[in-house]
Amino acid sequence: MAGHPLHPVVAAPPLNPPAFGPLPARWARGLLLAAAVGVAFTLLGWGVAHTRTAAGLLLAANYTLGMGLAALCFLVLVNVTGGRWATALRRVPEALAGTLWLGGVLVLLSFTGIGVLYEWSHADVVAGDPLLQAKQGWLDVGGFVFRGAVFLAVWWLFAAALRRHSLRQDEAPGPAPSRRRLVLSAAFLPVLAVTFSLATFDWLMSLAPHWFSTVFALYNFAGMFTAGLGALLVLTIVLRRLGPLAGLVRDDHLHDLGKLAFGFATFWAYLWFCQYMLIWYSNIPEETTWYVARGAGA
C-alpha cells in the first residue's frame, strides 16, 4: 500500500533466560546414589552371572548412547531443515547430546563382554561354521573394537563442534554460526547414516551372526530416535515446570515434539512389521530363526 510508511525493523532485545542453577542438592544426591547402586550391582553381577551382566551392560550402553545420539540427530535435522521452531528448546538436545561421552564409555566397557556375547569371537566356533568363515573378514575382535572407537570419536567430535558453534552465537549474535551449523549438519548426515548402520551391524546384529535382515539398522535407528524424542519431551516438560524454560517453550513446541514422537513411533512399528512380514511370508529358516527364538521365550 502506497502512502503507509513501512514500520521500522526493530532489533530483538537480547534474551536473558533465567540462569540454570545447579541441580538441587537433594536431587543430585539421589541421582548419584542411584548411579552408585547401579555400579555396585554391575560389579556384583559381573562375578555372579557373567553372561547376563554382559548382555545387560550392552543393552544399557546402547540405550544410553542412543539418547545422546538421537538428540544429536534431532539437532542435525533441525539445522538441515532450517527449523527455527526448535530454537527455544535447543539447549535441551544439546545437553542431551553432551551425554554422548558417557554412552561411549559404556559401549567401550560393554566390549569387555565380547567373549561371552558374540560367538564369532571364538576361533574354534568359526572354524566349524562356513557362514561365520565367510563373515570373518568383517567380524573379528580387533576390527570390532577399532571400528567402535572410531564411530564413537566421530560422533563425539561432531557433537562438540555443533555445540561450540551454537554457544558462539550467544557471544556474537549473527547468522554466521547458524550457517556453519547447517554446513556441518549437512556433511554429517551421510556420515551418520553409514556409521550408525555399521555400529548396529557390529554391536547388535552380530549377536545373531547367522541371521539376515537388511532393514535392521534402520529399524534400530527408528527405535533410538523414538526413545530420544521421548527423553527430550520429558526433559523439556520438567525444565518448563521447574522454571528455566517457562515462557520460552510454549504449548505449540510441545505439540510439535509430540507429533514428531508420534510419527517416529509409527515409523518404528512400520519398520518392525516390514521386517516381520517379509520373513513370515518367505518362511526361510535362516531368517525365521530370529523370530522362533524370540517367540519361544527366554
Place this chain on the structure above:
Amino acid sequence: MTPRFVIASFLREADVLAGTRAARAAGYEVVDVYTPYAVHGLDQALGVRPSRLGVACFLFGLLGVAGALWLQVWTSAVDWPINVGGKPYDSLPAFIPVTFEICILFAGLGVVLTLFARAGLRPGRTPRAWAPGATDDRFVLVARLTSAVHDTARLTHLLRGHGAVDLAERIGEEER
C-alpha cells in the same frame, strides 16, 4: 435484533493481536480475524477452541481399517479361498499392509472432505471479502454486535486506539 458488524483493518500483526484481545476483554464478540498469513498467537487471542477434526480423522481411519479387513478376509477366505504358499486363508499379517494404506487414505481424504463441508468450501461458491486487502497486506478484524447495549462508536474508538486504519460498519446477516 439484526446483527451489526464492525470491520477493522490493521496494518501490523501486533496491532491486530492487541486489538483482538482488547475487544474480547471489553465483551465484544470477535467473529474472526482475516490475515494474509498465519499469525502466531491469534488462536489464543481469539479464544478458538481446539479443533474437533481429529475425531473425524480417527473415525474415518477406523472405517478404512474395518472396510479393508472385511474386504480381504471375505475375498481371500470366504468367497473364493486361494491357497498362497500353504498359508492359512485368513492370514492376518498378509492383510496388514493394505489395511494400513486404506486406513491412511480414508483418514486423509475423510478429514479434508470434513473440513471442506464444515467450512462451506464448495465449487461455485462466490467468495466475498469483508474488506479489501484482507488477502493482501491487511489484517482484518470482524466483530459482531448482537445486543443494543453494544455501542458501535465505543468499539470503533477502542480499535482505532489499537491502530485500526480503516473501519466500516455493516448491518445484516452473517456472511460465510
